[in-house]
Amino acid sequence: MPVSNDELRGLYYYANLVRQVDERCRRLFKQGRFHGTYFSAVGQEATVVGPCYGLRPDDVIGIQHREIGAVITKGMPIRYLMAQLFARQDSPDKGKSHPCHYGWKPAGIITPASTIAAQTVIVTGCALAWKIQKKDNVTIAFVGEGATSNGVWHEALNFAGVHKLACVFVVQDNLWAESVPKRLGVPVDNLSERARAYGFPGVTIDGNDMIQTYETSQEAIRRARRGDGPTLIEMKTYRWYGHSEIDPANYRTQEELEAWKKKDPVPRFERVLMERGIIDEAYKQSTLQKIEREIEEAIEFAEKSPHPDPSSLMEDVYAPLA
Amino acid sequence: MKTMEPTTAPPAAAPDVKTMTLIEAITQGLHEEMERDERIFLIGEDIASYGGVFKATRGLYEKFGPLRVIDSPISENFLVQGMVGAAIVGLIPSPEIQFDDFISLAVDGIVEHAAKMRYRSGGMFTCPMVIRCCCGAAVGGGLFHSQFNASWFMHAPGLVVVAPSNPYDAKGLLKSAFRGQNPVLYYEHKRLYRTVKGPVPQHDYTVPLGKASVVREGSHVTVVSYALMLQRSLEAAEKLAAEGIEVEVIDLRTLAPYDKETILASVEKTARAVVVYESSRTMGVGAEIGAMIAEDGFSFLDAPVRRVSPPDAPQEPFAPVLADQYLPDANRIAQAIRDTVAY
């Protein structure tokens, strides 16, 4: 199915929104406007915007710490995302979780824990429930290549394969798991090869090519919705900044970084749209201005939101027992 | 002094009451709850047409079919953690852990995900699920088929931990577990499966979570216990009655969050307490109950709170002569009670 111009413009909006929000969050952290840390995904936008664009609200995504772009594209309003980073009362988690553990029920984003690969397991369980309920929802489970070394990820893929669940497993291969290079984490170049062992297809694609990540995901989503089972998509990409904002990323070379910056997915996608006449300079400027306003509004919302009441420490531990 | 049935049990003579084993009560509870609520489904190893290694899920696959009674791969992490997702999108999953000895593979799912889901999401997501887990020593299972690790999970706020000692409570607690919004870890002691029988109503009833029961009244000393050790404590109390020692026996039933009020009210009356539990001694159920009594009931006490438990051996060993040394029997429990009363 060819990608329509409307879809391309939608993807363009989200690619830029995600990039701008992410860069802004880094600054806010460095300015000390929120504490803890911040996990930037600048450079990896296409690996999340492509898969999440166009999902239904009742589809579910499984995220780790770096999936800010998935969360935004799936429909979490950025004012709540900011409130989450700022740990305020208006954060959906009411200040309980940790920066970058975004959750937003209306958009099917389950608040994650920190355990790597765990959300893949949880959303695979959602897909089992949909099979029992005879529903056609799908889930997309995101991990980095580092998480694929963890046994629980394999348990989820194995189970999804056995029961042909409506799952799309996305591996964002950004070459580094915190400070550990990929070659010390996994003994294969292409992680999509893993899919064969679980009885479903796997593909490796250029994770910095927005149109490719979108088209490949769409095909996998359609397949899952039809009841034909999971797909594993490995997307080759790179994170520009440290593991989080407190990591100077001294373990990698400047040359490696510069080479990947040349493959920046956002301007690359923009060039294609300009060349095809789908957007022009005026469209670009008005999009960026709109985004700027949205971000300002979101930050204001978050900073005005009160801190949680100290008495809420013991709220939401248990539901009533009886 | 009188011996009582569990305080919540109806008289055995009622027309719709049947005498059942603990495992029969559980199986019946599962049948009834799955009939009542079609959101409930079971998943576990060997639970479908095989009916479970102890036959607790007998007949359910035939009645409810392959979408509601699912044989799982050997995948303890997925079994629990995956079901958190199934609960979030509206079902009520009941995963079965075949032996508590393997629950360590599912701890992340239980502690980080099921127990914390409500808190970590500010109440956006709840995780109603009933994790059934077969546990316990005294069946010759050796180191890796005898464990009862409940105390690990009493340290996980957000999780309800239940361990019935008799068929009536087993069915009633199971029903409450399926009807609430909390994740429940429901322990089934395999030694009790077929050795304890009791009256089980055939009409719908529940036993409340978080409430202990006074299963025997007495004025000289309070014994707090649960599951198999509760049954052995009752035996000890019976022996001691002949010696003129009146033991009040409390069945915790729910281990977390547990019922402090019932324990403290009893200790206020008896001034003495013994905690009898099945796990290695240090940092077990006795540590918490003992500390709680010392903190909140110190002025009631005429004697130190005593713990009766297996020693800090890793687990009940396999050789029968060693295994015999492991779990407290009624004699050991009775002696600790005598010492406490004589203090």
Ligand SMILES: Cc1ncc(C[n+]2csc(CCOP(=O)(O)OP(=O)(O)O)c2C)c(N)n1
């Ligand atoms: C089970 C577990 N072990 C360790 C960590 C600490 N940790 C957080 S992120 C991370 C690296 C993750 O790498 P990857 O999955 O490739 O994702 P990326 O950070 O590259 O997006 C580590 C080791 C964790 N959160 N969970």
